[in-house]
Ligand SMILES: NC(=O)c1ccc[n+]([C@@H]2O[C@H](COP(=O)([O-])OP(=O)(O)OC[C@H]3O[C@@H](n4cnc5c(N)ncnc54)[C@H](O)[C@@H]3O)[C@@H](O)[C@H]2O)c1
C-alpha cells in the first residue's frame with residue numbers, strides 16, 4: 001500500500017478529498033508551536049479550507065516541535081511531505097476524510113534550534129501561533145505569575161544559552177527582528193486558557209524582561225496577542241484509526257487525526273502584521289472573546305472534568321459511554337444549569353440552553369471515542385483554571401457549589417490511583433507525585449487533598465465548600481461513584 005505523500009495525492013480514491021491547490025505555490029507565513037491532534041484538526045484545517053478557495057497561499061504553516069517526544073512527528077512529517085488525513089466522525093456513523101495540505105514544513109527544535117529561530121526571524125513569518133498546552137506557558141496556578149524556576153526556563157535565561165523552550169526560541173527570534181529593524185509578528189495562542197492571548201502576552205514579556213528589559217518593552221509596544229475561543233473535540237489517534245484509514249482510503253498514514261464534525265473558532269481581530277482571511281473560512285472575528293471563552297471553558301471543558309473521574313470510577317472508559325447514561329447526563333446538566341450558567345454573561349448570538357444540550361450530544365457521539373483517560377490527564381492544570389473560578393464566584397454570591405465540590409472530590413478519589421475494582425489507575429499529571437501522595441492520606445485525613453494551597457488556594461478555609469466536598473468524598477469511599485452521583489442529582493433533573 002502506498003504512503004501518503006505528494007506523489008500519492010493524485011491516486012487517492014474519490015472518498016477522500018485532497019488539496020485542490022498547488023502546494024508548491026504555498027509559502028509559510030505562520031510558525032506554529034505544538035503540532036498535535038488539535039492544531040491539525042482546527043487551525044490547519046481552516047487554512048486548508050481557505051487555500052482550497054484559492055486564498056492564503058502565503059499563509060502556509062511551518063510546524064515546530066520543542067519536546068524530545070516531537071521527534072516522532074518530525075519523522076512522520078518528513079516522510080509524508082507534511083500531509084495527513086483528517087477524518088470527521090459523524091454521530092450517525094458516517095465519516096469524511098480529507099487530506100490537509102496547509103502545513104508545508106516542520107522543524108524539530110532540539111535538533112536544530114537555529115533553524116527555528118531564523119525561520120521566525122524572517123520577514124515572511126507574520127504570525128506565531130501556539131497549542132503548547134497549559135504547561136507550555138509556565139505560569140504559577142495560584143499567583144498567575146510567570147514561573148521562572150522551571151529548569152528549562154532557568155536554562156534559557158542563562159547568558160548565551162541556546163533556547164529550548166517555546167518562549168526562549170520566540171524571544172531570540174524577536175531580538176533578531178528588532179536588531180535588523182524588522183517588523184514584529186502576532187503571537188496567537190489557541191490553547192484552552194482563559195484569556196489565552198493575555199496570558200501569552202504576560203508570560204512572553206515576563207520571560208523577555210528577565211532576558212533583556214529593552215526587548216520586553218519593544219514586545220509590549222509592537223506585538224499583538226489576540227484572545228481566542230477554540231473548539232473541536234479531537235481525541236488521541238489510535239492504531240484502529242490508522243488501519244481503518246488504510247482500509248477505506250487505500251493509503252498508509254502514520255499519524256492521521258480524527259475529530260468530531262463540530263468546529264468553532266472565535267477570535268479577536270488584533271493582528272499587527274496581517275492575517276489570513278479567517279472570516280472567509282468560518283472563523284468568527286469579534287472585538288471581545290471573553291463571553292465565548294467563559295461559556296466554553298466553564299460549560300464544555302469543566303463538564304469534561306465533571307464526567308471523567310466519576311465516569312471512570314463507575315467503570316466507563318469513553319466519554320460517550322458516560323453521556324449515554326441518563327443519570328450522568330442529569331448530573332452534568334445539574335452542574336451546567338445550577339452552577340456554571342449563573343457565572344456567565346449573555347453570549348452574543350448563542351442560546352445557552354441549546355448550547356448545553358448540543359454539548360451533551362457532542363459528548364455522546366460514540367464514533368469519536370474520546371477516552372476518559374485523555375480527559376482525566378493533567379487535572380492540576382485543568383481543575384484550577386476551569387472549575388474553581390465557578391466555585392469562587394458561587395461562594396461569593398451565595399450560589400450553588402454542591403456539584404462542583406463533588407467534582408473536586410471525584411478527582412481526589414481518582415488520584416488515589418486504584419479504581420473501585422481494585423485495578424490500578426495510571427494518573428497522568430505533572431504534579432502526580434504530590435497529588436497522589438495527598439490522595440493516599442485522605443482515608444484517614446479527609447482534607448489532605450484539598451489542603452494544597454498551590455492548587456486550591458484558600459478553599460479549605462471555606463466551611464460551606466469543605467462540608468460539600470467532605471460529604472461527596474465520604475460517599476465515594478463508602479458507596480462508590482455511581483451511588484454518589486445518584487445521591488447528588490436533583491430530582492427531576494434528568495432530561
Ligand atoms: N484535543 C482537543 O480536543 C483540543 C480542543 C481545543 C483546544 N485544545 C488545545 O490544544 C492543546 C493541545 O491539544 P492536542 O489535542 O493537540 O494534544 P497533543 O498531545 O496531540 O499535542 C500536544 C502538543 O503540545 C506540545 N507541547 C506539550 N507541552 C509543551 C511544552 N511544554 N512546550 C511546548 N510544546 C508543548 C507537544 O509537543 C504537542 O505538539 C490542548 O492543551 C488545548 O489547550 C485541544
Ligand SMILES: O=P(O)(O)OC[C@@H](O)[C@@H](O)[C@H](O)[C@H](O)CO
Pocket residue numbers: 192230231232233234300301304374375378382
Ligand atoms: O486539551 P485540554 O487539556 O485543554 O482539555 C481537555 C478537553 O477538555 C479538551 O481537549 C476538549 O476536548 C476541547 O477543548 C474541545 O474543544
